[in-house]
Ligand SMILES: Nc1ncnc2c1ncn2[C@@H]1O[C@H](COP(=O)(O)OP(=O)(O)OP(=O)(O)O)[C@@H](O)[C@H]1O
């Protein structure tokens with residue numbers, strides 16, 4: 001059974017279609033990156049998965065059941081959501097003790113978890129005085145309390161400094177090496193590229209790509225982009241678009257043709273009788289592919 | 303459910319504002335009610351003054367537990383702790399039930415403790431004026447029970463209102479405006495002064511007067527039934543609202 005299964009999920013907020021007929025699954029024992037630009041619907045999907053938000057239609061299940069029907073939710077899934085909040089007047093240890101008590105988890109786990117996320121020395125401090133990084137660690141500690149098989153993290157690197165990001169990556173890799181299933185969202189593919197095995201990419205609430213990160217990287221290598229400079233970029237753009245090429249006019253007047261090989265671009269240039277000042281292939285990064293996937297199909301994503 | 307109740311108890315004990323307010327609730331009978339009651343009745347203090355002490359304490363205590371109940375639920379939304387809470391306990395009905403039960407228990411505990419403080423200090427004071435009080439008399443027990451019931455119901459209603467309104471500031475302001483002004487204003491506006499007896503504040507007063515021979519206990523039973531009805535109704539709406547709402 002799939003640890004996480006999203007089926008035909010749709011969520012409407014009034015006129016806003018936040019999630020649109022989304023389906024994907026997350027395989028066991030792998031780290032899956034859940035990617036999409038701001039407003040793509042990542043947080044909404046994760047909140048539905050965790051039973052916090054009710055879907056308009058469709059379903060999201062964990063080990064085949066809705067989150068609310070799990071026998072031991074805290075021992076099955078650990079979650080760190082965006083803007084995880086704490087009572088500012090409460091000490092870190094008390095925050096965890098409350099959750100452990102409610103989940104029927106022993107007090108010794110609280111100390112172990114504080115140790116694991118590096119908060120043991122701050123356990124008696126009130127959370128109101130915590131830095132963003134410390135709050136993220138405390139949120140992760142809460143998620144790890146029940147030693148869950150499945151971890152769901154919504155943009156866990158938000159607000160972390162480079163040191164914190166490195167720490168978190170190490171933590172994720174360690175959790176994965178323990179055989180846990182991890183679903184981690186981000187709006188930057190490059191940020192999770194080194195950590196994840198698979199990616200699920202969404203835009204405007206819809207699935208645009210799903211598969212092993214290696215496949216997406218191959219796609220990056222196979223997708224060419226060619227930069228052109230011409231005396232009249234606007235005119236050249238029109239001519240090349242008429243030849244069915246995807247052409248973007250950059251701010252500095254350069255034209256970038258994507259999704260076509262250099263020979264195809266060269267032939268189109270000749271056919272249109274254009275004068276060239278410069279023509280060269282661009283190296284395409286993973287991030288470029290991500291941007292392509294998430295912007296060109298649906299127009300604006302914001 | 304047991305685990306949730308213990309978790310709620312831990313939340314109360316680790317929230318400084320709750321502890322401070324609860325402490326104030328216990329000191330209030332000594333600081334304010336006692337001097338006021340005895341100043342009003344001087345020089346004719348008698349055994350029945352002790353009942354006034356009990357009732358006087360209940361007035362402020364109902365407001366305090368009402369607000370504590372609201373803060374206990376709406377505060378979870380305000381600070382966002384509702385998310386970890388619901389992740390551990392995703393069955394919303396159980397979450398609301400735990401809140402209602404734990405706040406009612408807090409209300410009952412504070413009512414008993416505040417009544418004890420009022421009775422002890424009141425008895426000592428009256429003894430110094432050569433008035434002896436039988437703490438186990440029917441009237442004292444009846445009035446103390448009424449105080450405990452009213453305060454418990456208000457604590458319960460506070461939790462229900464907190465679950466209903468969620469916006470902490472709006473819930474607290476709304477509840478206080480209702481108790482302090484709307485209940486008095488409605489009978490005036492409708493030119494029907496008798497209406498006041500049928501609103502929560504009026505019902506509580508009737509319950510607190512259970513030991514008054516002119517009011518009668520039948521009257522008090524009816525008031526208890528109606529006040530409980532209001533509390534159950536609020537809780538019912540709170541259950542439905544919480545079940546269907548999205549949590550952000
Ligand atoms: N409570 C809400 N009420 C109304 N609209 C909402 C609500 N929550 C989300 N939306 C809308 O749903 C869409 C998806 O939002 P969501 O927060 O899921 O995106 P996201 O992928 O997590 O974005 P980000 O990277 O910025 O966190 C957005 O258009 C957002 O405005």
Ligand SMILES: [Mg+2]
Pocket residue numbers: 042043044082154155
């Ligand atoms: Mg988000």
